[in-house]
Amino acid sequence: xxxxxxxxxxxxxxxxSINGKPNTFLDSGASAQKPQQVIDRIMEIYTREYSNVxxxxxxxxxxxxxxxxxxxxxxxxxxNAESEREVVFTRNATESINLVASTWGxxxxxxxxxxxISEAEHHANLVxxxxxxxxxxxxxxxxxxxxxxxxxxxxxRRCLGGKxxxxxxxxxxxxxxxxxxxxxxxxxxxxxxxxxLVDACxxxxxxxxxxxxxxxxxxxxxxxxxxxxxxxxxxxxxxGILAAMPPYQFGGDMVDVVTYQTTTFDExxxxxxxxxxxxxxxxxxxxxxxxxxxxxxxxxxxxxNELVDYMHSRLSEVKGAHEVGTAPGKGxxxxxxxxxxxxxxxxxxxxxxxxxxxxGHHCAxxxxxxxxxxxxTRASFGLYTNHVDIxxxxxxxxxxxxxxxxx
Amino acid sequence: xxxxxxxxxxxxxDGWEDKYRYIIDLGEKLPPLDVKFHTDExxxxxxxxxxxxxxxxxxxxxxxFEGDSDAMIVKGLIAIVLMMYSDKSPxxxxxxxxxxxxxxxxxxxxxxxSRRNGLIAMTEKIRAYAGIL
Numbered sequence: 001x002x003x004x005x006x007x008x009x010x011x012x013x014x015x016x017s018i019n020g021k022p023n024t025f026l027d028s029g030a031s032a033q034k035p036q037q038v039i040d041r042i043m044e045i046y047t048r049e050y051s052n053v054x055x056x057x058x059x060x061x062x063x064x065x066x067x068x069x070x071x072x073x074x075x076x077x078x079x080n081a082e083s084e085r086e087v088v089f090t091r092n093a094t095e096s097i098n099l100v101a102s103t104w105g106x107x108x109x110x111x112x113x114x115x116x117i118s119e120a121e122h123h124a125n126l127v128x129x130x131x132x133x134x135x136x137x138x139x140x141x142x143x144x145x146x147x148x149x150x151x152x153x154x155x156x157r158r159c160l161g162g163k164x165x166x167x168x169x170x171x172x173x174x175x176x177x178x179x180x181x182x183x184x185x186x187x188x189x190x191x192x193x194x195x196x197l198v199d200a201c202x203x204x205x206x207x208x209x210x211x212x213x214x215x216x217x218x219x220x221x222x223x224x225x226x227x228x229x230x231x232x233x234x235x236x237x238x239x240g241i242l243a244a245m246p247p248y249q250f251g252g253d254m255v256d257v258v259t260y261q262t263t264t265f266d267e268x269x270x271x272x273x274x275x276x277x278x279x280x281x282x283x284x285x286x287x288x289x290x291x292x293x294x295x296x297x298x299x300x301x302x303x304x305n306e307l308v309d310y311m312h313s314r315l316s317e318v319k320g321a322h323e324v325g326t327a328p329g330k331g332x333x334x335x336x337x338x339x340x341x342x343x344x345x346x347x348x349x350x351x352x353x354x355x356x357x358x359x360g361h362h363c364a365x366x367x368x369x370x371x372x373x374x375x376x377t378r379a380s381f382g383l384y385t386n387h388v389d390i391x392x393x394x395x396x397x398x399x400x401x402x403x404x405x406x407x
Numbered sequence: 408x409x410x411x412x413x414x415x416x417x418x419x420x421d422g423w424e425d426k427y428r429y430i431i432d433l434g435e436k437l438p439p440l441d442v443k444f445h446t447d448e449x450x451x452x453x454x455x456x457x458x459x460x461x462x463x464x465x466x467x468x469x470x471x472f473e474g475d476s477d478a479m480i481v482k483g484l485i486a487i488v489l490m491m492y493s494d495k496s497p498x499x500x501x502x503x504x505x506x507x508x509x510x511x512x513x514x515x516x517x518x519x520x521s522r523r524n525g526l527i528a529m530t531e532k533i534r535a536y537a538g539i540l
Contacts, residue, residue, distance in 0.1 A: 019423075021449070064529060102434070108491075136419070146413070341479035342456055342477055342479065342481075343455065343456075343478075344455045344456035344478040344481055345456075345478045345479050345480045347455070348427065348480050349427070352423045357453050360455040375456070403424065404479065406428075
């Protein structure tokens, strides 16, 4: 039995009051709160364990290096990667995607190729490919999704072809909540000889992720969305593919032999981690992944799915509220529009009621426009979200409706 | 009404509901902006709502501003900003202590960069106009 109230007690910020109201935090899709276990671990490191990694010939450095590498091992287990050498630490998912674009992309993409992405991508998995296209001259193709936000096999198959070199897709839309059928999509992409990058920022938070089962070539996620610190992200890449990629940035910790005139580079993942890494953040991320796995990814999924059903039923009580993105099996992301109320105005009222949501285009402006809006109000769930959060959100919506109806 | 009177009126308002109601009223009283100005040229960037600002220069050298937004509360906040800046000389515009005024109104949160409601961008644009017009 998933005890969400016990889980909530692990997150100290949730007990803080906001504008005199209980903290109703429904913006975990932007960044998640941190459990005490992660906060404590970060404190411990700075208090007793800190030094640089990979270079000191003393106890502190040995210890912290083994903790840092243990965190890599934890990511490997979290993703079920074959080896920890397939796990590269980055700053965030955006950097992970940029890393693939500027190293793999520059080396392997040519002007006669095609890169395929979906309509549902956020800017991080759109703009890097636009920039690379402008540089190399390949065609950037975008496959359509259905009006309800669901995946469209015909569209995907129509866009996939012999020229497709890379498919870069989100696992779960940060606006619509749609979960793509990744495994089948990846198989179809491999059938035409394309590599696949999964932007798993939202995906990994809400369900068990198995990169070997998915068979994806790259997968990117951010630590701050998985209840870990900011400033740490992950790029998973298949060993053979990473080994063929040139370095991303240059400096210390990624080199093999250096003379004044020439340098040879280290093997992955070190090749892609130039300079002093985000040591404490990586170890904090490891702790956060432990936290999620202790709760059990299947349990988290079941809990959130139940909340999705509850939100659907409560939202249907609010006349004039439209849910944008209603794909079957969607995850805990609700983008809504309310008749006659501008999202910005709505956000002012929700904030006064202690409800934290995100307003705007959610770093996915083309997608929000494609769905017929300029701006949306988004409530997103985390593993600590409970029924009371949803009730408060609905009550705040009703209050806003009454407030603006008077004008 | 000038800004001092507005600050006085605000002191009588209890709670955010009354305050926002009053702000919305200010927005509704704002002279309507001709829709021909609802274009990218006059748009203030970096806002979660659409915000437009149109400057013009008066014969006496003072600057007149018109503004609009598609969001009600933002439009009211624009009315407050225009109350501070419109029909003033460039020197007076530069002397406006916007942070202090918003603090006195209890609206400082609306000048926070994370809100992206365009007020900061708007005041910056007004100051830029005061420098070049």
